[in-house]
Amino acid sequence: MILLFRFLSRWPLVLLHVLGWLLGWLVFGVSPAYRRRFVANIRQAGLSWRQASAAVGQTGCMVLETPRLWFGRPARVQWAAGSDVVVQQALDAGKGILILTPHLGCFESIPQEYARRFGAQQPITVLYRPSRQPYLREIVATARQREHLLTAPTTMGGVKQMLKALRAGQCVGLLPDQVPPEGLGVWAPFFGREAYTMTLSARLAQQTGAAVLLFRGERLSWGRGYRLHVQAWRQSLPDDLVAAATAINQAMETVILNSPGQYLWGYSRYKQPRKESV
DSSP: OOOHHHHTTSSOHHHHHHHHHOOOOOHHHHHHHHHHHHHHHHHHHTTOHHHHHHHHHHHHHHHHHHHHHHHHOOOOEEEEETHHHHHHHHHHSSSSSEOOOBBBOTTTTTHHHHOOOOTTTTTEEEEEOSSHHHHHHHHHHHHHHHHHHEESSSSHHHHHHHHHHHHHHEEEEOTSSSOOOOTTTEEEEEEEEEEEEEHHHHHHHHHHOOOEEEEEEEEEGGGGGGEEEEEOOOOOOOOHHHHHHHHHHHHHHHHHHHHGGGBBTTTTTTOOOOOOOO
């Protein structure tokens, strides 16, 4: 598997995206269960097929660009107007930064570009879920790591690592629309339907007072790279975890609706959580 990843990492990004687009539509065509879930999720969000159908191909782009991002040359990344200023202001405040982004666009580009641009000031630690496949576990654990970019597994040790980083004024990134294991979340509305939602993002913000930044990693057409959009989220989180999770879900909805054609609508967001020790 790692040989395949390294082979694909040498391909031009435009070619990976073209093939990824075809792969996305192929999977959509041959998998009725995936297709039903995709369509049901965009309807739940109140979107039309026209508004969100591009996400079929974009999902394939996400899959095939991953080896390039993990093992290849750095991707071309632009910062939307004023976005880098938002990050610098949060760093200057010295209370740590909590980056939240949904499964949208190229979320893998976000920590890499932060590490390149701001990592010398404060490194970033990103949360990841260890693969259940032994042959992928080492790849996932090590491929994301690079200078000023650390990873923390979804374990109690990983949580402690992130808390320590934030209290030291560093940066932490995670995807709050990921379904957590049973016991590590609460049921909160997401696009109007109850979804099991992690409480970790809310607890990290509540316990450290870190600045919360909402990121969107827009994938540009024809292999031109990515554009990062950043917004400071100034809403105070309530102490109640259900209310806090609801507020974060609403923030993720806003980010998603800025680029509905790049969200991972095929993700089983409303599934029952699995039992897992932490």
